[in-house]
Amino acid sequence: MKGNVKIWCLIILALVTVFVTPWLGERSIGFDVLARPFTMGVDDLDAVIFWQIRVPRLLLAFLAGVGLSLGGVVFQAMFRNALATPFTLGVAGGASFGVALWVQLGLSFSILGIGGISLAAMGGAVFSILLLYGLVRASGKSSPMTMLLGGVAISFFFSSLIMLLQYLMDIGDSFRVIHWLMGDIGRANLDSVLQVFPFVASGGLIVMYLRRELNLLSVSDEIAASRGVNVDGVRVVLFFAVSLMVAGIITVCGPIGFVGIMAPHMCRLVFGANHRVLVPTSLIFGGVFLTWCDTLARTVSVSSEIPVGIVTALLGGPFFLWLLFKHGERH
Amino acid sequence: MKLFVNKSLxxxxxxxxxxxxxxxxLFVLSHLGRSWVRGWSAEQAAMYAEKRSDAGQFPERxxxxxxxNVETLFALGLGDxxxxxxxxxxxxxxxxxxPKIGGMVDVDFEQMLILKPDYVVLLESQRSLVQKFEEIGIKTLSVNHESVEGIVSSFSEIAKLCGNEERAAAICDEIREHIERVRESVEGRGRPRVxxxxxxxxxxxxxxxxxxCGSGGYHRELLEIAGGVNAYDGPVAFPKLSRENLINLNPDIIIDLVNKKVVNERSRDELKGLWNVxxxxxxxxxxxxxxxxxxxxFLPGPRFLKTLDVFSEGIHGVKVERKSTILKHFEEGDIE
Incomplete structure (x- = not known):
C-alpha cells in the first residue's frame, strides 16, 4: 500500500472511532440524542448516558492515547532505544508519585486555574527528569543506554515510594490511589477532558514543531549538532513537552501502560521511521487504540468495568507481536 | 546551576x-472552558436535585x-x-x-443509570465516586463503617432517609445493649495482648x-470492648508482619479470621496447627x-456482633447470650 493511502486509511479509522464508539454499549441509544447535548432532563437517560458518560470517556481516552503515544515517539527518538517511554524512564513514575503524595497530604489549591494535583504530577515528572539529567551530567556518562538504565532505576524508586505511601494511607485514600493506579477513565466528565486537553495539545504542538529535530536526534547527537540543532536545548524542550503531557494525563487517568511503547512501534512498522510522518500518525493511532480499548473495557463485562490497562495489554500485545514477527525484520 | 541554562535555548x-x-x-481557553462547564454542571445538579426532591416521599429504589451497606439495607427491612x-x-x-453494578472502586455508571436508583448508599472510603454520581443526577448517602459508632449510626442515617426509624432505633438499641453486656462481662479481668x-x-x-489489624478499621475497637488490647500498636492501618515482627510483638492470643472457603478446604484444627511452626x-x-x-x-455491617462474640469468647471464654431480636434473626438468614 502506498504511504498516502495508508495515512488516509488511518484518518478514516480515526473518524470511524470517534463517530462509532459512543454508540456502542449495553444500552442502545437513538440518534436523536445528538440534538440535546446540554439540555437533557433528569429522565432523559439516553442523553445523560451519551453526553455525560460516553462522549467524555471517548474524548478523554483519545486524548490520553495521543499523549502517551507521543511521549513514546519522542523518548524512543531521543534515546535511540526501542524500549524508551515515559514509563520506562521514570517520568510517569515521578508524576504518579506526585499525585499519590498529593492524595496522602490531603492538600487542595490551584494556581492560575491549574489544579494543585496537576502541578504535583508535573512537579514529580520534572523532578524525575532533573534527577536523571543531573546524574547523567554529574557522571559525564550520557550514552542513551546509561540514561535508559538510570531511568528504569528511577522508575522503580518511585514505584517503591508509591507503595510505601499506600501502605501508610487510610483505607479511603488507599482505595482512591488503587482505583487511579488501575487506569481510571471511567469517571471522565467534560471538566476532566478540558483539564487534560491543554496539557496534551501543548505537548503535541511542541513535538509536531520539532519533528525535523527528532529525525536528526534519532540518528545521532553529532549529526543533529552538525545540522545546526541545539541538541541540549531541544532535549530540554522535548523533555518538558513530554512531562506536560504525561503529568496532565496521569493526574486524571492514572498510569496507563503499554500504549506509549506499542503505538509508536506499530506506526513505525506501518508508516516508516520518518518523524514527519511518524509523529502525526502515532498521535492519531494512539488515540484510536486507547479509545477502542476503553470501549471494550466498558462493554465487555456486564456488572462492572475492566481496568483499561488490562485491555491495552491484552489487545495490543498479540497484535504487536504479530506485526513484529511478520514485518519486524525489515526495520 | 549550569545544567539547563543555555542561552541559545x-x-x-x-x-x-x-x-x-x-x-x-490553550491553557487560558481550557481554564475558561472549565469554568463554564462547572457552572453548567452546578446548574444541572441543582435541576436534578429539584426534580428528585419530591417532598415527603421516601426513596423506592x-x-x-x-x-x-447491602447487609445494612436488608437488616433494616429495605431488601425489597x-x-x-x-x-x-x-x-x-x-x-x-x-444486579451487580461494580466493585469497591470501579462502578459501571451506565448500568447504574439504567437501574434508576433514587439513592446510592456508599462508604465514606468510596468518596472519590460521589462527584460522578452527582453529575449524572444520582443522589448518594455516605456512611462510615470504619468505627463501631459509625456502623451503629449508619442504621439511623439510612433509616432517616427511608422512613423506618423505629426499626433502626430498635437495632441500635440492640447493638448498644449487647456491647454494654459484653463490656460488663469482661470487666475486672486482665487485658491480654491480642x-x-x-x-x-x-x-x-x-x-x-x-x-x-493495626490502627485502622473497627476490629481494634471490638477487641477493646471484648477485654483485650491490640498487640500491634504501630501507625499502619493493616500492617504485614514477618516472623521477626511476630516474635517482637509476642501476643498472648492470636485470633485468626478466615473465610468460609478456607475452612472448606482445610479443617479448623489443621489451620490452628499451621501456627505451631x-x-x-x-x-x-x-x-x-x-x-x-x-x-x-470481615464486614463491618449488621453481623459485626458475631465478631465481637468470637473475640470475647476467644479472649476471656465469656459467652454473652444474644437476645433473639432483629439482628439475631438477620444473622440466621431470617429476613423479613
Missing amino acids: FRLSSGGWFVVVCVLV LVGLSPS KVVGVNRYTSYPAAAADL LICIHHSTDVSQPEQIIV YGELDAVKNRRVVIADGAEH
Whole structure:
C-alpha cells in the first residue's frame, strides 16, 4: 500500500472511532440524542448516558492515547532505544508519585486555574527528569543506554515510594490511589477532558514543531549538532513537552501502560521511521487504540468495568507481536 | 546551576514564539472552558436535585455500593427496595441474586443509570465516586463503617432517609445493649495482648504473608470492648508482619479470621496447627490460637456482633447470650 493511502486509511479509522464508539454499549441509544447535548432532563437517560458518560470517556481516552503515544515517539527518538517511554524512564513514575503524595497530604489549591494535583504530577515528572539529567551530567556518562538504565532505576524508586505511601494511607485514600493506579477513565466528565486537553495539545504542538529535530536526534547527537540543532536545548524542550503531557494525563487517568511503547512501534512498522510522518500518525493511532480499548473495557463485562490497562495489554500485545514477527525484520 | 541554562535555548525563532503563544492560549481557553462547564454542571445538579426532591416521599429504589451497606439495607427491612448491589455481595442470599453494578472502586455508571436508583448508599472510603454520581443526577448517602459508632449510626442515617426509624432505633438499641453486656462481662479481668490476623496464606505449611489489624478499621475497637488490647500498636492501618515482627510483638492470643472457603478446604484444627511452626510465641505455646471463620468477620455491617462474640469468647471464654431480636434473626438468614 502506498504511504498516502495508508495515512488516509488511518484518518478514516480515526473518524470511524470517534463517530462509532459512543454508540456502542449495553444500552442502545437513538440518534436523536445528538440534538440535546446540554439540555437533557433528569429522565432523559439516553442523553445523560451519551453526553455525560460516553462522549467524555471517548474524548478523554483519545486524548490520553495521543499523549502517551507521543511521549513514546519522542523518548524512543531521543534515546535511540526501542524500549524508551515515559514509563520506562521514570517520568510517569515521578508524576504518579506526585499525585499519590498529593492524595496522602490531603492538600487542595490551584494556581492560575491549574489544579494543585496537576502541578504535583508535573512537579514529580520534572523532578524525575532533573534527577536523571543531573546524574547523567554529574557522571559525564550520557550514552542513551546509561540514561535508559538510570531511568528504569528511577522508575522503580518511585514505584517503591508509591507503595510505601499506600501502605501508610487510610483505607479511603488507599482505595482512591488503587482505583487511579488501575487506569481510571471511567469517571471522565467534560471538566476532566478540558483539564487534560491543554496539557496534551501543548505537548503535541511542541513535538509536531520539532519533528525535523527528532529525525536528526534519532540518528545521532553529532549529526543533529552538525545540522545546526541545539541538541541540549531541544532535549530540554522535548523533555518538558513530554512531562506536560504525561503529568496532565496521569493526574486524571492514572498510569496507563503499554500504549506509549506499542503505538509508536506499530506506526513505525506501518508508516516508516520518518518523524514527519511518524509523529502525526502515532498521535492519531494512539488515540484510536486507547479509545477502542476503553470501549471494550466498558462493554465487555456486564456488572462492572475492566481496568483499561488490562485491555491495552491484552489487545495490543498479540497484535504487536504479530506485526513484529511478520514485518519486524525489515526495520 | 549550569545544567539547563543555555542561552541559545531562549533565542526562539518566530515559529517557536508562535508555539509558546499557542500553549498559553490553550491553557487560558481550557481554564475558561472549565469554568463554564462547572457552572453548567452546578446548574444541572441543582435541576436534578429539584426534580428528585419530591417532598415527603421516601426513596423506592436503592443501591448498596459495598457488601456491608447491602447487609445494612436488608437488616433494616429495605431488601425489597434494593435494585443493585456490590459485586462482592454474598449475604443475604436474596441480595446475591440482584444486579451487580461494580466493585469497591470501579462502578459501571451506565448500568447504574439504567437501574434508576433514587439513592446510592456508599462508604465514606468510596468518596472519590460521589462527584460522578452527582453529575449524572444520582443522589448518594455516605456512611462510615470504619468505627463501631459509625456502623451503629449508619442504621439511623439510612433509616432517616427511608422512613423506618423505629426499626433502626430498635437495632441500635440492640447493638448498644449487647456491647454494654459484653463490656460488663469482661470487666475486672486482665487485658491480654491480642493479635488479629485478617489474612495469611493457607496453602503452605506455615502462616506466611501475615496481615493483621493495626490502627485502622473497627476490629481494634471490638477487641477493646471484648477485654483485650491490640498487640500491634504501630501507625499502619493493616500492617504485614514477618516472623521477626511476630516474635517482637509476642501476643498472648492470636485470633485468626478466615473465610468460609478456607475452612472448606482445610479443617479448623489443621489451620490452628499451621501456627505451631511459630512455637516461640506465647499464644502458640499456651494454645491460645483461635480460628474464626466466616465472611461476616470481615464486614463491618449488621453481623459485626458475631465478631465481637468470637473475640470475647476467644479472649476471656465469656459467652454473652444474644437476645433473639432483629439482628439475631438477620444473622440466621431470617429476613423479613
